[in-house]
Amino acid sequence: MQPHVPDVLSVCVFVLSGLNETVNHRSIIFFLSLLCYCTILVVNVSLIVIIILDNSLHEPMYILLCAFFMNGLYGTTGFYPKFLWDLLSPVHIISYSGCLVQALVMYSFACSDLSILALMAYDRYLAICRPLEYHSVMSKHRVTKLAFFSWFTPFCIVATNIYLTSRVKLCSSHIDRLFCVNWSIVQLACFPEETTINGIGGNITIIIYGFHGLFIVWSYLYLIKTCTSSLENRAKFMQTCVPHLTSLFTFLFTVFFDVMTLRLASKDFPEMLQNFMSIEFLIIPPIMNPLIYGFKLTKIRNKIFPSVIFKIK
Helix, strand or coil, X not given: CCCCCCCCECCCEEEECCCCCCHHHHHHHHHHHHHHHHHHHHHHHHHHHHXXXXXXXXXXXXXXXXXXXXXXXXXXXXXXHHHHHHHHCCCCEEEHHHHHHHHHHHHHHHHHHHHHHHHHHHHHHHHHHCHHHHHHHCCHHHHHHHHHHHHHHHHHHHHHHHHHHHCCCECCCEECCCCCCHHHHHCCECCHHHHHHHHHHHHHHHHHHHHHHHHHHHHHHHHHHHHCCCHHHHHXXXXXXXXXXXXXXXXXXXXXXXXXXXXXXXXXXXXXHHHHHHHHHHCHHHHHHHHHHHHHCHHHHHHHHHHXXXXXX
């Protein structure tokens, strides 16, 4: 008896089945999602404009913050417009190429966030622990280049993984999620042996960004150790490092739940809860980060509130 050979499909579109159980709540979800996306746009664009237009904010830390907020806009724009359209449509499909592009945006957004957080940790390490070398090492020109590569490098790494995925033969066109991610596409492969190189590429990516995470942890542990011996350094840490740490913990918390949803998805797990867990990293950090920095960092706060008061008057 010959072994069964899976039927290879020529997939042109994917069916996203993550909204199947939300028929009775789509109007509410659409309103909340639209409100969330508009809030993300307003708070992030506002801070980006403030940083770009104000010459006094053209410092390394604020340049990195500007890149951080831009990356938040990049990632959320890869999700919300399509998601809002799906909420209004009876059919939830996405083209094959569109699915790959969305997966590229989702993954590169998350990896870029971690890269920028690593740069922020290094920036604070230099500012507090090696202040005499700070301006020579973190010049505006160098920081701008580093900010660009903190996005471009993850984009290239993730694009390589997506290219490997595009070569895999698929036996299904149904994705049990609200949006496309690389892992969900690879799971549809007809021949598991074809995905070996995808697994290697994915593990290499995890190792690279795992080292990013270890570097961030080491930087802040060293900073905490240094700042305990000086009242001035302690004040600097509370003023500039606490927002970074809050962003880091928010990022890790939301990405952890997304990974848990991918790896441990179960039929017994409510779909609505799975959906929320899978998009937390597209809701909480893009809103929380600009609010944290806007209210915590004195220079930005002083630019925001006089503007608001002036408009009210």
